[in-house]
Amino acid sequence: MMELSLIGIGTGNPDHLTLQAIRAMNDADVILLPRKGEAKSDLLDLRRGICDAVLTRPVRVVEFDLPTRDAQGDYLGAVNAWHDAIADVWREQIALHLPEGGRLALLVWGDPSLYDSTLRITERLQRGGLEIDLRVVPGITSIQALTAAHRIPLNRLARPVTIMTGRLLRDHGWPENADTMVVMLDPACAFEELADQDIRIWWGAYLGMPNEALVSGPLAEAGPVIAQLKPRLRRENGWVMDVYLLRRGPA
Template structure:
């Protein structure tokens, strides 16, 4: 039997690593790393740094890297594109399991943030286990998500007492507008800055990019007042780094 640990490593700051995650890191024989290109080498470097920092000096481990499948948001209907991407990722993970992991050994997959929040690793590994092509068992170790890190850095809460909150994507926010009955909306994966379409609404925004890293950027305020500032800072950061990972919380201002 081969064992796989899906480990949430938090949203960018090594200090977000939990005691449970540290214990898991110290059980791993080989870490599977997905290379997403030169622009995102900082994310690979952070994973390596976490291992160096938290794995005992007497513990032997290694890395097995594979190229993450290419994909495009504009290649077709979004759900179909993501399904295809996950099938391609599954093929890569199956190759790594077959070639890099021996019976009785443990592999680690280090997931940014929390594995349960907008990440497909759990579904992919579960599909591999269910297929019967590999004899594997797996465990999920939760991590500090971008949702938790963002609200902590802005010293606010995800929701107000007795008020509903929705977690969604920029794509869905752009298509459907403000969700019915929501008081607060946490938005991830917003390449097109859907918040700008709501600038006329009476909302506060708590925005952040590269949360927990030395490149962290935070902006908060009335959406109508800071939307342009966020757009400028987001564009400048993306140009400087070649990629951006940001999220934001929108909240109605009609407080009572």
């Protein structure tokens, strides 16, 4: 039996780890760290730094190359093929490092339940016949880190919140009846499609880190600032992870 812990690690700051996450990391026999290419080597370094900061006993920390997703063609088809490829790599790493079973841990940005696919990839392993005792350790999400950094509530009183991706915002626009919207996974600036509307934005990148960047204000004013800032941050750091909250009407 393989015990697999999917551990939410927040946005890269070791202070974001819960005590449960630290215990789960120290209980592991092996922690797998994905390599995502030279351009995102800092992400691997952040995971290594977290391990160095919280591991109090010898735990094998193993790096592996993460397959890349085909950016062409059908989006859902490409994502499913990518998840299949990642599941194959996980299976290979398990066979190599824990052939007799044991305790494996994977470190997940934010929380495993929110716009992350480690749970779906784990299902592929289970459907393939691998016996897994799955444990999920929740983590601080980028949404929580964003609202904390800007010192704002997530929702208006008695009003709902919509969570979506930049791709969905770009393709479909503002959802009907939405009041507050959180947008994740937006490599471009999908909010530019809404710049002529009465909307405020609260944006953040590298949340909780020393190089944290924050911008807020009316979208018509703050949007161009963010659009100019993101490419510079990507050049300086090799990657950028950001999230933003949009709200209709006055603050």
